[in-house]
Amino acid sequence: MTEQAIVTQEAQARALSDDEIVRKAHRSETRFALIGLTVLIVTMIVLMALIVDFAIDGMARIDRDFLTSFPSRRPGEAGILSAWVGTALVILVTAAMAVPLGVAAGLYLEEYARTNWITDLIEINVSNLAGVPSIIYGLLALGLFVQTFQLGQTIFVAGLTLALLILPIIIVATREAVRSIPLEIREAAYGLGADKWQTVSGYILPAARPGILTGAIVGMSRAIGETAPIITIGALTFIAFLPPSPIQSTFPYVNADWLNSPFTVLPIQMFNWISRPQAGFHVNAAATGLILLAMTLLMNGLAIWLRYKIRKGIR
Amino acid sequence: MVSQSHATAAADPFEVSEAFLKRRRLVDLTMRCILFLAASLSILVTAGIVYVLVSEAAHFFAQVSIVDFLTDTQWTPVFQEKHFGIMTLVSGTLMTSAIALIVAVPAGTILSIYLSEFAQPQVREAIKPILELISGVPTVAFGYFALLFVTPLFQTFIPGLSGFNLLVPGIVIGIMILPFIVSVSEDAMRAVPNSLREGAYALGFTRLQTSVRVVIPGAFSGITAAYILGMSRAVGETMVVAIAAGQQAKIAVNPLEGAATITAYIVQISLGDLPHGSIAYLTIFAAGLTLFVITFLFNILAFWLRRKYREVY
Numbered sequence: 001m002t003e004q005a006i007v008t009q010e011a012q013a014r015a016l017s018d019d020e021i022v023r024k025a026h027r028s029e030t031r032f033a034l035i036g037l038t039v040l041i042v043t044m045i046v047l048m049a050l051i052v053d054f055a056i057d058g059m060a061r062i063d064r065d066f067l068t069s070f071p072s073r074r075p076g077e078a079g080i081l082s083a084w085v086g087t088a089l090v091i092l093v094t095a096a097m098a099v100p101l102g103v104a105a106g107l108y109l110e111e112y113a114r115t116n117w118i119t120d121l122i123e124i125n126v127s128n129l130a131g132v133p134s135i136i137y138g139l140l141a142l143g144l145f146v147q148t149f150q151l152g153q154t155i156f157v158a159g160l161t162l163a164l165l166i167l168p169i170i171i172v173a174t175r176e177a178v179r180s181i182p183l184e185i186r187e188a189a190y191g192l193g194a195d196k197w198q199t200v201s202g203y204i205l206p207a208a209r210p211g212i213l214t215g216a217i218v219g220m221s222r223a224i225g226e227t228a229p230i231i232t233i234g235a236l237t238f239i240a241f242l243p244p245s246p247i248q249s250t251f252p253y254v255n256a257d258w259l260n261s262p263f264t265v266l267p268i269q270m271f272n273w274i275s276r277p278q279a280g281f282h283v284n285a286a287a288t289g290l291i292l293l294a295m296t297l298l299m300n301g302l303a304i305w306l307r308y309k310i311r312k313g314i315r
Numbered sequence: 316m317v318s319q320s321h322a323t324a325a326a327d328p329f330e331v332s333e334a335f336l337k338r339r340r341l342v343d344l345t346m347r348c349i350l351f352l353a354a355s356l357s358i359l360v361t362a363g364i365v366y367v368l369v370s371e372a373a374h375f376f377a378q379v380s381i382v383d384f385l386t387d388t389q390w391t392p393v394f395q396e397k398h399f400g401i402m403t404l405v406s407g408t409l410m411t412s413a414i415a416l417i418v419a420v421p422a423g424t425i426l427s428i429y430l431s432e433f434a435q436p437q438v439r440e441a442i443k444p445i446l447e448l449i450s451g452v453p454t455v456a457f458g459y460f461a462l463l464f465v466t467p468l469f470q471t472f473i474p475g476l477s478g479f480n481l482l483v484p485g486i487v488i489g490i491m492i493l494p495f496i497v498s499v500s501e502d503a504m505r506a507v508p509n510s511l512r513e514g515a516y517a518l519g520f521t522r523l524q525t526s527v528r529v530v531i532p533g534a535f536s537g538i539t540a541a542y543i544l545g546m547s548r549a550v551g552e553t554m555v556v557a558i559a560a561g562q563q564a565k566i567a568v569n570p571l572e573g574a575a576t577i578t579a580y581i582v583q584i585s586l587g588d589l590p591h592g593s594i595a596y597l598t599i600f601a602a603g604l605t606l607f608v609i610t611f612l613f614n615i616l617a618f619w620l621r622r623k624y625r626e627v628y
Contacts, residue, residue, distance in 0.1 A: 025521045032428075032429075032433070039425050040429070043493060047449050049460075050460050054456070100353075108347075112350060122358060131548070132607070133552070135578050135581055136364060167356075195340070218451070225456070226453075227553075228578070231582055232599075289459050292455070293456055
């Protein structure tokens with residue numbers, strides 16, 4: 001307020017009319033809006049440059065052979081068959097573990113937890129875990145799963161590690177989805193004589209499903225792109241075979257051998273090709289990167305669209 | 316309830332059998348326990364991380380004195396003459412993180428003020444998803460971008476920029492953490508009650524003056540939390556530096572040259588096949604513990620700051 005007064009005094013001293021003060025304020029407003037827009041546009045240009053760079057470098061390399069060949073010492077013959085199969089299987093394990101656990105934890109914190117020190121501890125803990133660098137999860141997996149429990153460098157261990165990594169994302173998404181459900185729904189359920197679990201499983205969970213789905217998609221997309229924790233486990237980078245098939249023709253028609261198979265995933269294959277000196281491998285890396293980008297951007301786009309639909313539904 | 320009333324219809328249509336209630340109570344209690352166990356699993360994860368890092372690092376510090384670890388100026392764990400000065404790696408990490416913050420803090424602050432105070436709601440709704448897309452890009456893709464697009468581009472106008480350097484990864488990490496900083500600080504700015512803004516407008520403040528003198532001070536702890544969380548992410552970022560910053564461990568003074576960071580070192584060692592228990596194997600846990608402690612302190616500080624602004628409004 002005193003500064004306003006000073007401004008007015010200065011204006012009087014320089015004999016500025018009210019009009020001029022207003023105009024001056026308008027000018028600085030416009031200037032800031034322009035700066036904001038510039039920053040925004042520059043950010044978008046960078047994102048565009050990234051996508052276009054991958055498209056130019058890698059588009060021509062993607063064909064049927066690239067998707068159906070194993071890695072090779074000759075860049076022209078190498079492909080990503082083992083990598084995309086590995087990614088698909090690892091993500092399957094991750095989803096199967098992270099989604100039920102994350103949803104259960106989120107439901108507990110939002111619906112059941114009383115305000116006490118245990119709840120406080122869990123909350124601080126989840127928020128800290130969300131900020132722990134991914135490579136630390138890799139060291140956890142190396143020290144605990146690979147060395148102490150001797151589980152080996154397998155699809156199961158990779159899926160488990162990534163599940164722990166994305167757990168906070170799913171917990172937070174579940175909590176937000178549950179929190180946005182109107183209190184009346186709970187009251188109506190209790191009024192009909194439902195107990196806590198009947199309310200949660202019959203009314204809260206179905207209503208929160210789209211929000212939870214959004215979180216799960218974002219989490220999966222994060223897991224698909226993660227490289228560092230899987231490198232730390234010590235995943236081999238030259239895998240020229242596929243894990244055993246999860247489906248078989250004889251009883252019981254499914255088998256779990258693939259869980260214990262060595263593997264490679266798309267980001268690891270890409271990292272491996274980037275670190276080679278030959279330009280041919282860089283082209284392969286760009287092609288793999290383009291596929292990864294397409295997958296993660298599509299999944300994030302889907303999540304954003306879902307969230308938009310939810311918000312419209314609530315209004 | 317429906318099947319229940321059938322069973323006891325003869326006596327009283329509204330009576331519920333004891334056995335039914337007992338079963339329901341049991342299910343309710345069991346589910347409560349299962350959900351609680353799922354929630355406490357997160358504590359187990361943290362405990363696991365701390366246990367692994369501390370127990371392996373303890374083996375390391377049994378062989379290397381902690382004073383050497385913190386004061387030595389060389390890091391050569393796989394050479395004949397071994398040195399274990401973590402400060403070399405820490406300097407690389409701090410250099411890239413500082414560059415990232417120099418990019419992300421001004422840009423993030425301007426963007427969040429723009430989005431929260433200036434932009435039309437429709438514009439804001441259109442922009443935020445695009446920012447989210449940036450945070451969805453895999454980090455290994457940013458690494459490729461830094462090494463094979465941005466570095467060659469910068470070399471055309473920065474003479475003396477090496478193929479591996481700290482400047483470009485720093486800038487790229489800055490862009491990566493930008494959406495995160497914007498979303499946390501915009502969240503804090505929007506938590507400032509409208510009555511404060513209206514008061515400022517009534518006194519004749521412009522939008523810019525309101526932003527700088529009312530909204531930013533009001534959201535100060537939240538904005539600070541955004542910077543700290545951004546810093547924590549920059550420190551922990553791995554793939555960009557592992558690909559584009561080089562692997563030479565030395566005290567980083569010149570951002571135009573390459574140097575290893577804590578995370579890049581861990582990746583470099585993990586790629587080789589080191590025997591379990593060897594001193595080089597143990598170094599990655601000592602380095603990981605250092606990284607964990609740094610990010611943990613940042614995360615707790617930020618958590619506390621964010622909670623503070625939530626309490627105020």
